Amino acid sequence: MKEFLAYRIFESNGRSSGRLEKISSVDLGINDLFVKVEYSAINYKDALAATGQAQIAKKFPLIGGIDLIGTVLESKTDKFRDGEKIIVTGSGLSETLNGGYSEYAQIDSDLAFLIPESISTRLAAGIGTAGFTAALAIYKMKINKQKFSNEKIIVTGATGGVGSFAILLLNKALSEVIAVSSKNNCINYLDSLGVKDIINPSDIKDNESLLEKALWHGAIDNIGGDILSWLTRTVRPHGNIASIGLASSHDLNTNVMPLILRGINILGISTNINRKISEDLWKDIFCNLTNDDIEKVITRETSLKDLSNHFDRYITGNNYGRTIIKIS
Ligand SMILES: NC(=O)c1ccc[n+]([C@@H]2O[C@H](COP(=O)([O-])OP(=O)(O)OC[C@H]3O[C@@H](n4cnc5c(N)ncnc54)[C@H](OP(=O)(O)O)[C@@H]3O)[C@@H](O)[C@H]2O)c1
Numbered sequence: 001m002k003e004f005l006a007y008r009i010f011e012s013n014g015r016s017s018g019r020l021e022k023i024s025s026v027d028l029g030i031n032d033l034f035v036k037v038e039y040s041a042i043n044y045k046d047a048l049a050a051t052g053q054a055q056i057a058k059k060f061p062l063i064g065g066i067d068l069i070g071t072v073l074e075s076k077t078d079k080f081r082d083g084e085k086i087i088v089t090g091s092g093l094s095e096t097l098n099g100g101y102s103e104y105a106q107i108d109s110d111l112a113f114l115i116p117e118s119i120s121t122r123l124a125a126g127i128g129t130a131g132f133t134a135a136l137a138i139y140k141m142k143i144n145k146q147k148f149s150n151e152k153i154i155v156t157g158a159t160g161g162v163g164s165f166a167i168l169l170l171n172k173a174l175s176e177v178i179a180v181s182s183k184n185n186c187i188n189y190l191d192s193l194g195v196k197d198i199i200n201p202s203d204i205k206d207n208e209s210l211l212e213k214a215l216w217h218g219a220i221d222n223i224g225g226d227i228l229s230w231l232t233r234t235v236r237p238h239g240n241i242a243s244i245g246l247a248s249s250h251d252l253n254t255n256v257m258p259l260i261l262r263g264i265n266i267l268g269i270s271t272n273i274n275r276k277i278s279e280d281l282w283k284d285i286f287c288n289l290t291n292d293d294i295e296k297v298i299t300r301e302t303s304l305k306d307l308s309n310h311f312d313r314y315i316t317g318n319n320y321g322r323t324i325i326k327i328s
Contacts, residue, residue, distance in 0.1 A: 004023065004102070005020060007063065008061040009050065011057070015052040016049065025104065030106055031107050031108050033106070033109050033112060035071065035073060035106075036073050037103060037327045038326075038327055039324055039327055040069065041128045042311065043128070043161060045066055049094050051312070053315055058096050059096055062099070063098035063099050063101055065325070066094045066100070066129050068107065070085070071083060079112075085114070085115040085121055087113050087282070088112050089129040089132050100327070103304075113282045118286075122326075125324040126297055128322065130160070130161030131297075134166040134220070135165070136271060136273065136281060138173065140240075140269060147217075148174065149175070152176045152178060153177055154177075154178040154179075154216045154231065155180065159181050159321065163179070163220075165297060167193040168193055168194070172288050182202070183320060184200065186320050189299075210257040211257050212234050214237065217236050218240045219235055221241060221244060222244050224243070224248055224251065225248040225252070226248070226249070228254075232266065233254070235264045237263055240267055241264065242269050243268055244269045299322060301323070302324075307325055
C-alpha cells in the first residue's frame, strides 16, 4: 500500500503540536478493523491537542482527531462486515490511540458503532463527539427526573458543537431553550436551531448572593467557571445541571445553599460509559435528528490539507457550529 496523509501530534520541549505528513500502514499498528476514513471533525479538544494549549495526547507521535467516520475495508471480527459504515468518537482517540485525521485507520471494533444506511458519513461526522455528548447529558438528566417538556432549560457555550446539538435535542424533548452565547453575530444561527431566548454572558451581573432568583428548570453547561457558578445559584429546586465542559474555565466556585436548600444536582458528564448505553444513545440520536437538523449545525467543511488553519478559531471561542473534515 502506498503512503497516505495523516495529521500527527508530536511533542517537543514538553509541548505538543501537530503537522500533516505522509505515513505508511505500519504507522497505524494492527487492529481488527481496517477502515477507509471518510470524515472527521474539529472539537474543542482537537484544537487543544493540535495547538499544544493542553496536553491531550499521552504518547507521540499520535494521529489527531477524536472523531473518526468511515467504511470498513477489512474486518477480522464478525461484529462488522466489510463495506459497513462506522463511527468512533472519543474513546481515547488522539489521547492514547491514533485518531481520525488520517486517510486510513486500524480500529478496535469494541470502539466502533454502526451508522445506519439512512445516514451519510458526512452527516455522522456532523454529529460526532459533540452530538453524542449532548445526548448523553440529556440522558443523565432524564435518569435524574428532569421532565424537559415545557421546562426552561438553559444551554451555555450555545453556538459550540455540543451546545448546538443540546439545543436541537432539547427542542425535540419540547423544552423551552434559553441560550447563553457571547456571539451577537449568531442570533440567526441560534434562532434556526430553535432557541426561545438568548442571554449574553456580559449581561449577567456579578452577584455575591448565596442564592438568586430561581429561573431555570435545568441547565447544560459547556464552559465552567463563573457562568457555571451562576447556574448553581439560579436553577430551580431539584433541577439538574449537566457539567460538560471548561471552554471558559475549569474552576467551579459555589456554595452549598443551592444544594441543601434547593436540592439542585450537578451531574458530571463523561463519555467514558458502557457500550450498551452508548449503543442505545447512538440509535436514539440517529433516529431523532433529521438530516436538515444536522445540516444546520455543519457550518464548515474543510480538508486534511487545510485543517491546521481552523484550530485557532476554536481556541479563541470564535467558532460556531461544527467544522467537518472531508478526508477521502
Ligand atoms: N465531558 C465530556 O465528555 C466532553 C465531551 C465533549 C466536549 N466536552 C467539552 O465541552 C466543551 C464544549 O465542547 P465543543 O466541542 O462544543 O466546543 P466548541 O465547539 O469549541 O464550543 C465551545 C463554545 O463555548 C463558548 N466559549 C468558547 N471559549 C470561551 C471562553 N473563553 N469563554 C466563554 N465561552 C467560551 C463559545 O460559545 P458562545 O460564543 O456561544 O458562548 C464556543 O462556541 C469543551 O470544553 C469540551 O472540551 C466535554
